[in-house]
Amino acid sequence: MRLVREELYKICSRRIVKISFAAVLAGIGLFFMMIGPGDERCSIGAGMSREDYSGFAAIAKDKELAAEFEGVLTDEVVSEMAEKCFFQEYSEKGFATNRNYVNTFFTDNGLTDGVSRGEQRVQATRTIPLESTAMGSLTGESVYFTYIRGWQVLKDLFSVGALMMGVLIIIGLSPVFSEEYSLKTVSILLTTAHGKKKDIWAKLAAGVVFFAGVFGICTGFMILLCGCCYGFKGLECFAGMLDGSWWLSTEWMASASYISIGRFFARYFLVAFSGLLLLTVFMSFASAISRQNFTALILGLIFFLLPILLWIFYMMSYMHMSPRFSLFLTRMISSSPVYSCFGNAIEQVTTRTMLLFRGVEYLVCTVICVGLTFRRYRNYQG
Amino acid sequence: MLTLELNHLRKQYKNKVAVADLSLRLEEGVYGLLGANGAGKTTLLRMLCDILKPTSGSVLCNGTEVREMGGEYRRLLGYLPQDFGYYPEMKAERYMRYLAELKALPPDLIRSKTEELLRLVELYEVRNKKIKTFSGGMLRRLGIAQAMLNDPEILILDEPTAGLDPKERIRFRNIISSFSRNRIVILSTHIVSDVEYIADQILLMKQGELISQGDLHQITEKVRGCVWECVTESSQAQELNERYAISNLRNCGEKVSLRIVAKEKPVEDAVPAEPNLEDVYLFYFTMKAPDGGCALGVPARPSVQTSDGQDGMSK
Ligand SMILES: Nc1ncnc2c1ncn2[C@@H]1O[C@H](COP(=O)(O)OP(=O)(O)O)[C@@H](O)[C@H]1O
Ligand SMILES: [Mg+2]
Numbered sequence: 190m191r192l193v194r195e196e197l198y199k200i201c202s203r204r205i206v207k208i209s210f211a212a213v214l215a216g217i218g219l220f221f222m223m224i225g226p227g228d229e230r231c232s233i234g235a236g237m238s239r240e241d242y243s244g245f246a247a248i249a250k251d252k253e254l255a256a257e258f259e260g261v262l263t264d265e266v267v268s269e270m271a272e273k274c275f276f277q278e279y280s281e282k283g284f285a286t287n288r289n290y291v292n293t294f295f296t297d298n299g300l301t302d303g304v305s306r307g308e309q310r311v312q313a314t315r316t317i318p319l320e321s322t323a324m325g326s327l328t329g330e331s332v333y334f335t336y337i338r339g340w341q342v343l344k345d346l347f348s349v350g351a352l353m354m355g356v357l358i359i360i361g362l363s364p365v366f367s368e369e370y371s372l373k374t375v376s377i378l379l380t381t382a383h384g385k386k387k388d389i390w391a392k393l394a395a396g397v398v399f400f401a402g403v404f405g406i407c408t409g410f411m412i413l414l415c416g417c418c419y420g421f422k423g424l425e426c427f428a429g430m431l432d433g434s435w436w437l438s439t440e441w442m443a444s445a446s447y448i449s450i451g452r453f454f455a456r457y458f459l460v461a462f463s464g465l466l467l468l469t470v471f472m473s474f475a476s477a478i479s480r481q482n483f484t485a486l487i488l489g490l491i492f493f494l495l496p497i498l499l500w501i502f503y504m505m506s507y508m509h510m511s512p513r514f515s516l517f518l519t520r521m522i523s524s525s526p527v528y529s530c531f532g533n534a535i536e537q538v539t540t541r542t543m544l545l546f547r548g549v550e551y552l553v554c555t556v557i558c559v560g561l562t563f564r565r566y567r568n569y570q571g
Numbered sequence: 572m573l574t575l576e577l578n579h580l581r582k583q584y585k586n587k588v589a590v591a592d593l594s595l596r597l598e599e600g601v602y603g604l605l606g607a608n609g610a611g612k613t614t615l616l617r618m619l620c621d622i623l624k625p626t627s628g629s630v631l632c633n634g635t636e637v638r639e640m641g642g643e644y645r646r647l648l649g650y651l652p653q654d655f656g657y658y659p660e661m662k663a664e665r666y667m668r669y670l671a672e673l674k675a676l677p678p679d680l681i682r683s684k685t686e687e688l689l690r691l692v693e694l695y696e697v698r699n700k701k702i703k704t705f706s707g708g709m710l711r712r713l714g715i716a717q718a719m720l721n722d723p724e725i726l727i728l729d730e731p732t733a734g735l736d737p738k739e740r741i742r743f744r745n746i747i748s749s750f751s752r753n754r755i756v757i758l759s760t761h762i763v764s765d766v767e768y769i770a771d772q773i774l775l776m777k778q779g780e781l782i783s784q785g786d787l788h789q790i791t792e793k794v795r796g797c798v799w800e801c802v803t804e805s806s807q808a809q810e811l812n813e814r815y816a817i818s819n820l821r822n823c824g825e826k827v828s829l830r831i832v833a834k835e836k837p838v839e840d841a842v843p844a845e846p847n848l849e850d851v852y853l854f855y856f857t858m859k860a861p862d863g864g865c866a867l868g869v870p871a872r873p874s875v876q877t878s879d880g881q882d883g884m885s886k
Contacts, residue, residue, distance in 0.1 A: 191678070195669045202660065373656030377717065380620045380650040381673035382642050388673055570623055 192388060196365075196395035206361045210403070213353045214410060220349050221414045225342045232287040235275050239287065248338070248419060251290035255336035258291060262324075262332040267300050267316045276303060276313040283310050290338055298324050298430065324429065330447040333426050339419025340450050343411060344431050344457070344532050350411050351461045351530035354403055355468055359489035361403070362396050362472035364482040366566050371481055375569050385567050393473050393559065400469040404462055428453035432532070457532065464529025467551050468493060471526075474558035477565045496525035520546050573633060573647075573724050573755055574598050575619070580628035582614050582779075589614040591779040592628070601751045603766025604759040606776035607856050612759035613653050615776070616729050619757070620650050632725075646675065649723030653730050653759075655714040659703035663694055663713060666702060667720065674721040688716040691746060707734035715743065719750065726750070728758040732765050744769045767848045775855055782855055791846045794854045799831045799841035811837060816857045818850050832857075 200206060231247035233240045233254065242250045254274065258266055274292040277285040285293070285305070296305055296313065299322050303313025319325030324332055369375040378384040383391075428448045448456075472489050479485035500522050507515050522528060524547045575597040582590040589611045606612050617623035619630055621637050621644065630637045637644045657666060667685040676684060689695040692712035697705070705713065711734045718726060728747075732740050747756060748769055760766060766773055773790050775783040783790055798818070803811065808827040811817065815837050819830035830844060831837045832853045 192672050195672055198665075199658070199661075204660075369656075372658065373652070373654050374658065375656070376617070376620075376622055376652040376654075377650060377656060377670070378673060379622045380645055380648050381670065382646045382675035382721070383673050384645065386642065568624070571617070 192383065192391035193394045193398065196388075196391045197398055200361055200365065200395055200399050203361075203364070206357075209357050209360050213350075213357050213403075213407060216353055217346065217350045217407060217411055218414065221342070221346050221411070221418075224345050225415070225418060229338075231289045233274075233289065235287065245418075247289075251338060252336050252420070254289055254291050255334070259335045260333065262319065262334045264316075264319055266334065267295055267319065270295055271301070271313075271316050276301060277305065278312060279305075279310040283308065290336060294334070294430070298322070300324065324427070330427075332430075335423045335426060336420065337423035337426055337430055337450060339415040339421070340423060340454070341431050342419065343415040343454070346411050346415065347408070347457065347461070348530055348532045350407055351465065352527070354407050355465055355493055355526060355530060356490075357403055358400050358465060358468055359472060359486060359493060361399055362469060363476055363479075363485035363489055365392050365396055365473060366476040366562070367479040367482050367485045368476075369566075370479075370569060375566075376571070379567070379569065389563055389566055393470075393562070396469050396473050397466070400465060404465060408458060424451035424454075425449045460529050463547070463551065464524070464526040467554060468526040470555050470558045474562050477562040493527055496522045496527050500528075521550070524550055572599060573753075575725065575755055576631040576634075577619075578629045578631065580615070580618060580630065581626050582611075582618060582623065583626045588779050590618070590625075593779075593781055594628075595774070595781065595784075597755050597757070599751075599753055599755055600771040601747060601756045601769050602758070602772045602774055603770030604757060604774045604776060605761070605763065605766055605852065606759070607761055610761075610776045611779040612776055613729055614779075616650075616727050616757065616759055617652075619725075619727055620648060621645070646721065647724045649718035649721060649726045651714045651718040651728045651731055653733075655710060657702045657710065657713070659701065661702055662699050663689065663702055663705075664698040666713070667698075667717060670717045671720050676721060684720060688719055691719075692716045693742075708736060708739050711735055712739065712743075715746070724754050726754060726756045728756070730760055731758055732760060732762060740765070763849050763852050773848070775851070777855060783851070787848060790851055791848060794832070794846045794851050796843060797832055797834050797854060798844045798846045798850045799833060799837055800829065800844040801831065801838050801841040802826050802828050803838065807838070816853045818853050 226244050226248065229242075229244055229247035229251070231242040231250040231254070233242075233250060257273070258270055260266070270291050274289055275287060277292050277296050278287050280286050285296075295301055295316065296303060299317075300319070301313035301316050302311075304311040319332075369378055378388060381388070426449065428450050431450060431453065468489070471492050472485070475488035475492065476482075476485040479488060499518070503510075503515070503518055503522065507518075510518070520543065524543075577593055577595045577597075580590060580593045580595075581588070591611075593615065604612050604615070614623065618625050621630070632640060632644055632647070661669070664685060667689065668681055671681040671685055686695065689698050692715055694709060694712055694716065697709070702710070702713065711731065715728065715731055718728060732743060735743060744765075747758070750756070751769075758765070758770075767787065770787070772784065772786060774781055775790070783793060785793075802823070803826065805822075805825075805827050808820065808829055811829060811831065812820070816832040817829055818832050819828075821828045830850075831841065832850050
């Protein structure tokens with residue numbers, strides 16, 4: 190245990206880690222302000238009497254507005270919403286000019302005959318009876334409406350935050366083994382009683398603890414930012430409300446069962462955690478086979494970002510692939526650390542085979558990485 | 572009683588043989604491994620520490636192969652590498668505690684042992700300074716202290732005196748002398764005076780081979796009759812310098828007093844002198860002839876390095 194603490198101290202005491210960590214927190218805060226309060230607009234009323242709010246004022250107004258309709262969604266509530274908050278109107282560039290939380294809700298969730306999808310904009314004229322919408326029928330449960338804007342922001346914020354955590358892990362863990370080579374401390378470490386076994390486990394464990402700490406602190410910070418700014422309510426609401434166009438996604442539709450926002454995030458965090466844990470394990474391996482920290486850093490970045498290239502490759506040539514290979518490739522890509530950070534957590538672990546695939550893949554990777562780490566480090570010849 | 576046995580130990584890098592078929596039996600005592608740079612000392616010591624795999628041959632500790640003993644062997648071991656690695660940003664005390672942890676010291680001993688050793692090498696005052704602020708001599712002392720943390724029964728020091736000033740060097744000798752009871756201490760050096768005083772056994776290594784072994788007396792006896800002293804004109808001294816290995820050269824007035832290592836009498840009026848370890852070193856290391864004879868045209872240096880010279884620690 191104390192060895193783990195020492196190794197952890199070695200990781201955390203480097204200046205670059207402290208600076209990067211501060212930068213990640215600052216980046217999260219900045220990004221939050223950009224996509225959160227900085228981007229809030231709330232329009233109340235229409236025509237000459239319309240009032241426009243932005244920033245924190247918009248949040249307060251949206252909350253007020255939403256409070257009026259809070260409760261189980263029915264056809265009457267939806268039409269009242271439309272009456273009070275009006276259908277969205279679009280500028281030439283396709284921006285809603287009179288958006289507020291409520292009309293964004295019924296527009297994005299397909300409760301009107303309007304269209305706001307990609308480039309397409311068709312202004313709505315009426316609301317649609319709930320049971321003939323995806324939201325009403327597919328979820329199979331009554332939809333509870335409340336102000337959940339904070340969780341919408343969290344979903345976008347976390348995907349960026351998780352990517353930044355990934356980079357932080359790569360920076361923080363690249364020297365764990367390679368630095369022992371470059372500083373030549375390896376000769377001493379390998380001649381100590383614990384140097385060839387327990388210390389290697391301690392280094393691996395310290396990496397995992399470091400990652401868990403980073404993940405906990407950053408995720409907690411993001412939840413606090415969103416919660417304190419927007420309120421913590423609505424965790425039991427339908428998760429589809431997080432993402433306006435959920436009913437357009439085939440994966441979502443295929444998996445459409447009622448899942449709450451709280452469960453969605455639990456799942457999302459778990460997927461991201463497991464993905465970044467794989468990155469953590471990989472970094473130990475990358476570090477153990479690199480003589481210089483920088484090499485390990487580059488290896489880590491390649492491992493982290495390669496799936497994006499693979500995805501581009503896949504998009505260009507999937508027509509020429511056999512269905513099996515194509516499926517395998519997409520699963521590999523979607524279970525990679527970088528894609529585990531993105532917000533489509535639902536899509537990645539909808540079926541049992543997908544979970545199994547992920548589990549087996551991670552297990553195999555971990556065993557290989559840890560095995561090779563031991564081999565390379567223990568037998569380092571200078 | 573502890574024994575270390577090297578059985579036909581050999582290490583070859585591509586086409587360079589660093590250690591050639593070396594067999595040796597070590598028992599308690601201080602061993603001074605003396606050899607020129609590139610003789611294979613570091614390679615040999617790294618194999619003894621089980622961090623370098625021999626090309627062939629084996630190292631046995633009390634009859635068991637050290638590779639098989641693993642952690643058990645490493646518990647007995649203290650090692651100071653030639654290029655001593657450290658964490659520049661770490662403080663000296665933290666570094667020592669970390670290594671104490673690695674060396675599996677009991678938790679209640681770590682603090683006292685660290686303090687004791689830091690005092691021993693006179694680094695206690697600077698224990699809270701970052702290691703990167705240390706001078707070369709301080710680094711070496713820290714390295715010696717870490718090697719002794721676990722009271723090793725086998726202490727392997729690779730050029731422990733490099734970078735130490737004369738006072739530190741004397742202190743180091745005393746530390747080792749008092750520490751070496753019932754232990755095996757092996758220290759490598761290319762500085763003759765280091766081993767002259769503390770080594771019970773001297774191992775002379777050249778081009779990967781052990782060319783001579785024994786205590787100071789036995790070793791020096793081997794070159795008895797090959798050391799000469801004479802006083803000549805400075806012009807003749809120049810000529811002699813080109814032909815023979817000169818272990819000492821001193822001006823006295825118009826004349827020059829020379830100490831020459833040579834198999835045959837170099838000049839008429841040369842008289843045999845009492846050999847010392849420096850002469851032995853010169854005898855073996857500056858002469859090319861395979862029979863150890865005094866070849867002609869060997870560019871011999873006027874004197875062997877006896878004080879601190881270059882070392883591998885220029886950080
Ligand atoms: N990793 C290596 N690769 C190739 N040659 C090496 C390596 N390490 C040492 N050598 C060679 O082996 C010989 C012995 O080196 P070394 O053991 O460091 O000598 P010493 O410690 O006596 O100065 C030298 O000629 C050196 O060039
Ligand atoms: Mg050496």
